[in-house]
Amino acid sequence: MKHLLAVDWGTSSLRGAWMDAAGHVLEQRTFARGILSVAPGEFPAVFKACFGDWMQTPGAVCLMSGMVGSRQGWLEAPYCACPAGFEALAARLAWVVPGRVGVVPGLAYENEGIPDVMRGEETQVFGALQLLGLQDAVLVLPGTHSKWVRLQTGRIQSFSTFMTGEFYALLRQHSILARSMPTTDNEAGDDDHAFQQGVALALRSTSLLHTAFSTRTLSLFKRLPANALPSYLSGLVIGEELRAQTLEANTRVVIIGTEALTRRYQSALALRAVTAQRIGAQATWAGLWAIAQTLGSNLLKPA
């Protein structure tokens, strides 16, 4: 393998990184071509239009992670069961073009009869493992459906999903609470103090079903201005997610995601007296590169 094309193909966006054999990112591209925008059968054409030039390079290999491997994606890559290390993912790649274009499987984890799933986050976790030299950690990947992942001796032992971002959006846009708020978060702006207030209340309460109503009453009694309410509500949902975690003292917590969101989680975790480190989207590229390194030498030889 002289070059790796690392692709993160999710529900709403398509990102690619062109990497050299040493794992350096040479160039990146982003397209608004998430799998929801791609009709069945159209995947090869979209792929070629976006990355065809890179794939002309002799010996280039492409690995993709994310919803592209789901039933609605290009090629279904059945879930791997936990515990799983990245060698397990490498061994279970689904090949669109054998040895050339592969899809990383997602992970499934079952707890007391209830299954949980992820697609894409497993690759970010193994990337963080590479970048930070981790073997044991708790990792959180905040988002529409946040994932909390337990890594032990380099393998994902278990994980669980929290619909935090989606609950925020539902409450922000469609609930009675929306009536007290500015129409957009841009109008409202960030209010760190209100955010921390929300986190603190959630951490000492028992359910978002109850704390969410305080958004209404604090507004009704004019204790919080309308512009502070979105940040307060964000604190309530993120605080609820953190309240629900069992975190032993001295647990190493790693937050993977965008700058803005990982900072919010870091400041919320500080209210639980947990120190966390942040890592950005490069984790995906590092994860795909690490998986590529495990492929047989016949795929990895220089062109």
Add this chain to the structure above:
Amino acid sequence: MKHLLAVDWGTSSLRGAWMDAAGHVLEQRTFARGILSVAPGEFPAVFKACFGDWMQTPGAVCLMSGMVGSRQGWLEAPYCACPAGFEALAARLAWVVPGRVGVVPGLAYENEGIPDVMRGEETQVFGALQLLGLQDAVLVLPGTHSKWVRLQTGRIQSFSTFMTGEFYALLRQHSILARSMPTTDNEAGDDDHAFQQGVALALRSTSLLHTAFSTRTLSLFKRLPANALPSYLSGLVIGEELRAQTLEANTRVVIIGTEALTRRYQSALALRAVTAQRIGAQATWAGLWAIAQTLGSNLLKPA
């Protein structure tokens, strides 16, 4: 007072009961004229159109409870603070027509700097107190915004709101979970077993943010059919509400509301080993009648 017109004027509906001096309901009327459908200034006309004939009766008194006493209602009746007995409500009636047409105030309760409010439920609680001869109990009024009320020595000591019905509707209609479900609950039908499964999972978990996602994964892995998902989700949100309650052994729990909803709560509470009794909407009429009894004899004399 020869007759009492008891009115429950809420956000989306208007109900009235015509009662004799002994507290018997002689006739009831229901209109789709909740306060959201009434323009400011239109309240007297709507009232007259709905109940004018009854109010012609000499000596008739009308008491109203619910959102009619809010800022968006006919006449704002400022909140009473807890603890409060029904004499306190009677003493703080807001009179549209002095001695003739009055509005029962709502209640406010503040816990660690976070206010909570109710309008209408306080009247139902005092009605249940009359009907069941209660002095000490925990009462739950399920709904869009469920209320949990602690009654001690005949007074409401504290209460808290859970946005259970609203969360269900948001998840049912607007979330990713909706995609796996039939469009309407009528199509789906009730599935008691799935409901109980949802309650049981919620009771042993820590947050709806996590358990809600199981609606998706159980569907993904074909462990629950699409028709069972709405009942399962209903179990998750009601179970979450129950998980968050502190209920000492031997607490007397009273559920006030419609037949269908109180039965669901009763069966969910049974999974927490709590025995509960149910009471219907007549609690509102009994509550308004009890408040009317405390009015001065100049109002209460026979016509």
